[in-house]
Amino acid sequence: MKSDGHKKNLVLTNGLLVGGGGTPLEPCRVAPYVAVPRLANSTPRPPPPPLSLAPHPPATAFAPFDSALLSAAAHQDVWRETETWKSEESLFPHTDGAPGKILHAIQTSQVALVDNAPKGTQLKLLLLLEGKQKIYFKPKRYNLSHVINGNIYGGFDRHNSEVFAYYLAMVLNFRWIPPSVIRQIHIHKDIVPVATAGLKRTMVKNDSGSLCIYGKCFYCKINETVCPNSNGVIEGAAILYLDRQFKIYKSPWRRSYSTKKMEWETDNDFCKKVKGILSAKRLLNLIDVAIFDFLIQNGDRHRYEVYKDQIVLLDNGKGLGNAMVDELDILAPLYQCCILTTSTWQNLEMISGGSLTETIKKLGALRGQRLATDDHFKAVERRLLKVYATIQYCIGKHGRSKVFKNGLF
């Protein structure tokens, strides 16, 4: 392997996830994070991707997060800004540290009301934070090192997968995802005093006398509770609730959830059919989502929600189940269609050589979060190489001018 001088390292830029009091930083040209040459010695890393489409933008300094500068009053401003944000480019404000402020507000605003959130199959709570912001709270069900065996869509949702997915989306410059952060809530301080009667009816005491929740959802069972730790704390993913009207579609590449094979699993020309039904924009969007899902191994995107003609990445809890498994068919939209948005390629190119891991670790650490085990980080890097290899395969088969698209076929 060649010297480390060519390896890339992401440097966090433009205060994107920093928020509140950071030094103003230069805007970034392509993605919110930029790659710069790594000069320090380090362990060998995978080679950079096979293609290069763009020179890397200049690096800027990393701004420290200063939570002390954010007051409760500032939270109200954050919610207002979030609520009134209107853009065709992103779901939420994305510059000047706005995402960092939103995460901080989600993580620290006082809980004013807690109820069950019965939509969907998994136990989750609806929190109303001070300032009336709604939050979905998906509680921790497993330790980070727990391995899910069996079906790709098996097990309970992984709370860390939701948050990891948010950071991954930020790094990839996918701006249609609700902000999500690990939050700790105290059963007696934050939940019981403000719990609805309905929620209280789905609480039981366990053998050690702790108050646990079994909730209200399709798969919720009284013997599958979520209990606080010995300090009375329940950890979970706190996800900004989007009070928007989504259009919901079935994914053409959805699984059958049985032994029956779906059309995409048997028809090599399946993509042609999809091209006849969906717009180029939607198909390219689905391919971006497939890459994203492949990296975290979310094989459960049976349907997808659309807002302003963009797929919104809701429900990312089925990722990070087994670090030893790379279910390649999650990438079927990419290898069956062999097209990719040029800007997605540019973003993928910038996160090569270990930069993805470093960035997500750094961003998580800013908020005191460890989002995955090293095995999972290694797995995501390994899958990234498989994404590069798939794109290389497509270019070999069709030529790069057919593969890279700017929205048209």
Ligand SMILES: Nc1ncnc2c1ncn2[C@@H]1O[C@H](COP(=O)(O)OP(=O)(O)OP(=O)(O)O)[C@@H](O)[C@H]1O
């Ligand atoms: N952040 C959000 N804001 C608003 N609505 C949301 C949000 N996340 C999810 N939803 C809505 O709630 C529904 C259920 O959420 P989610 O899919 O996360 O739950 P689930 O229990 O995992 O469901 P399923 O088992 O069907 O995947 C979604 O289909 C979506 O319509």
Ligand SMILES: [Mn+2]
């Ligand atoms: Mn789900």
